[in-house]
Amino acid sequence: MIEVKNLVRSYGLQPAVRDISFSVQEGEILGFLGPNAAGKSTTMKILAGFLPANSGSATVAGFDVSTQSIEVRKRLGYLPENAPLYPDMTVSDYLKFHARIKGIPSRQITQKVQAALEKCFIVEVKNKLIGKLSKGYRQRVGLAQALIHDPQVLILDEPTVGLDPVAIKETRDLIKSLGGKHTVILSTHILPEVSMTCGRVVIIHKGKVVAEDTPENLTTKLQGVRSIYLEVKNEAPNLLAELSAIQGVNRVSITQAQSYLVETRQDLDLRDELARWVVNKGYGLIELRTEKVSLEDVFVQLTTQESEEELTHA
Amino acid sequence: MHNILAITRKELHHYFSSPIAYALATMFLFINGFVFLMVVYFQQQADMSVVTMNMGVIFLFLCPLISMRLFSEERRTGTMELLMTAPVTETQAVLGKFLGAVGMLAAMLALTFHLPLFLILFGKPDIGPLWSSYLGLLLLGSGYLALGLLASSLAKNQVVAAVTGFGMILFLWLLSASGDIFSPPVTDILKYLSFFEHFGDFTKGVLDTRHLIFYLSFIGYVLYLSVLSIRNRKWR
Structure with a gap:
């Protein structure tokens, strides 16, 4: 479902991703683990089509991320680090906007928005302004945005950062339930999270893959x-x-x-x-x-x- | 088209939920009302040309303030990442945002419709120039907004975007004055590029296709540059 080969990307002279290759099978939940500045977010940005790679290739659902970016983006839900949202919109207006730009036909928008609200436990705040929400709720709105068009692939950059313990558990359960139907890549610093939710782990450090296995095998x-x-x-x-x-x-x-x-x-x-x-x-x-x-x-x-x-x- | 309109709708939502738009509209209406009063009361003329010219000047300041947030704000808050990872092309994003800003400007212009209405009710104005004036204002303002959008795509900071946009717009406005320094071929080119030169005829009721083509091609070109600027951002 996701195939990454020899990806290289630098910011100016600063290399962020030196040489990353890995693949993810359909329905799998892959944990992306690494210390700060390891190249996790950069790799995810390349997969999501936000940044181009300097060299190497990546395909998502059979489409090349650099030459068939729009096709990739149609099949992909992305939650960037810190869930950037529009604070002056209400949750449901925001989700409606994302439903529209993700190509959901207007007849289905209300239903899809409702489904996403329910999945992410944010029905009770749907008429609130995003700017007034707590960090945990905002994170879940970000997740709802990524899920709204039922994408084949989900890329979640630190989805549980800033959540309280109850919300963390709910979010992990939600991500776990997404496996099988969706292919998920999830980055995190939190190690137990990986052993709890992910079927396989890729550990990257200084822009390179240093290990790739199941959490059990690595141990x-x-x-x-x-x-x-x-x-x-x-x-x-x-x-x-x-x-x-x-x-x-x-x-x-x-x-x-x-x-x-x-x-x-x-x-x-x-x-x-x-x-x-x-x-x-x-x-x-x-x-x-x-x-x-x-x-x-x-x-x-x-x-x-x-x-x-x-x-x-x- | 679907994506463009979705973005336009979002931009209009941002405008109408922000205090900046209301502050700008208030300033714009107040100054126009004041100029209108002076012209009509003191000159006793049922004529909008002075007011229209004045609006064109206010646009110099107003338009960069409308357009400054378009891309700068998205980049500052990181929402650009979500917008550009949705199945939306750079061209759609630029057009959607541009139309949103034009919609905002059109709304402000619509709020001044009572001024010509007064003239029609209490005097006998020439109707033709009224229409052409508003068309000219919309084209002039759209040209400014396109430049402001380009500035916004270059700067992460809204104030920098506004200042850059204002600088570019003022320069294009003033080109007609500087044109006299040079010899004829250069003068003609500079004057042709000046926003001011193309605006005058609209206030007089003259609809010249040369002016229409100038504004439309200018807008098209600047929006194209904005698309390139957004695309180029990715590589930094």
């Missing part, structure tokens, strides 16, 4: 690794290098000042040895424990790899 991939959290009291500038030198240690990363994450093979327990070593050196052992691997760790690990490589080279 189990890392399960071959045992992580030990280590915190020391005294300043130890060489500790990172020293820990890395210990036999059996695969990787060491700094999580905070004087906190380290030591990774070893799953079948190797170095806790005892590490503890003795830190105490002997007089660094002052404060805490030492095994870390459970979560999607969050996968995310952190994948998106911090590059900077660590730079660190070890230096």
Whole structure:
């Protein structure tokens, strides 16, 4: 349904998307995960036909996003970051406007608007001015706008940002219910959201895809690794290098000042040895424990790899 | 066409729900009423040409203020992203917005219809020039609005859009005066490009196709430039 190949886009000299390829099957919900400025929004803008790519290609429902943009846009619902809306319009006037420009025949407009209002739980505010609505309601009006023409593909840029916990749950349930019938790409910082709603995850970092799999697989991939959290009291500038030198240690990363994450093979327990070593050196052992691997760790690990490589080279 | 009208309708909605439009209309009507009173009372003439000329001058200020928000506001608030990811072409967006602004201007002009009506009720004005004056005003104003729309497509800030639009309009208005500095071929070209030169005949009741063609082709060209400007935005 969506095919992205070697997409590249920069703003002036600043590269935003370096080389992104992925594909989404019909009816699938794909989570688009990455830290700030990873290139998530830019990729989504290219797919929605708002920005052209510098090179590479993308097709949505079989239509090329650059040469058949209008055909793509007819089949696509898009919710940009922060849901930009017209504050001086009422919710139903706003949805009517979007129904019109999305080519819904005038006979069906009232019915489609009503359906979108109901789907997004905003029937009670339909006659209110958008400018008077809370952030959560505005976000849902944005979602209603994206859904109004029953698009085959939905692109949602951080749809749950700024919502209260109840609204977040409702929105996630709504997105989940859209899967199967619609193909959805959803970007987020919130990791549990991905494991809750998405069938597959693409993690991007610095404009490149660093991982692509189901949330479960990504977690189990890392399960071959045992992580030990280590915190020391005294300043130890060489500790990172020293820990890395210990036999059996695969990787060491700094999580905070004087906190380290030591990774070893799953079948190797170095806790005892590490503890003795830190105490002997007089660094002052404060805490030492095994870390459970979560999607969050996968995310952190994948998106911090590059900077660590730079660190070890230096 | 369907998309263009949907956007026009939306723009008119924005105008009529914003205080700017009402402030502009009030200013416009007040000054026109004042000029009308002076002309009719002191000159004792059942003639709209002075009032029409005056409206043409007010348009210099009024039109960039009407058009400034068209694209600037959408870009500032980010709604441009939703508009341009709907199945709407750049041309449809430009035409829809332009027609919305022209609709607003036409509404303001319609509010001055009582002035010629007074003349007809209490005097014997020449009817022809009344019609041609309003046609001329609509064409002149549409030309200004097209320039203002181009300025709005270039600037994210409404005030910058208004100032840029005003500068371009004033320059085109003043071209006729500067024309005398140069030798004949240059003078003729400059005068032909001046908005002022093409407006005078309308107030006298002369409908010359040259003027019609000038305004319509000018509007078409400037709107085309606006479409290019919107398209070009994507690449920044």
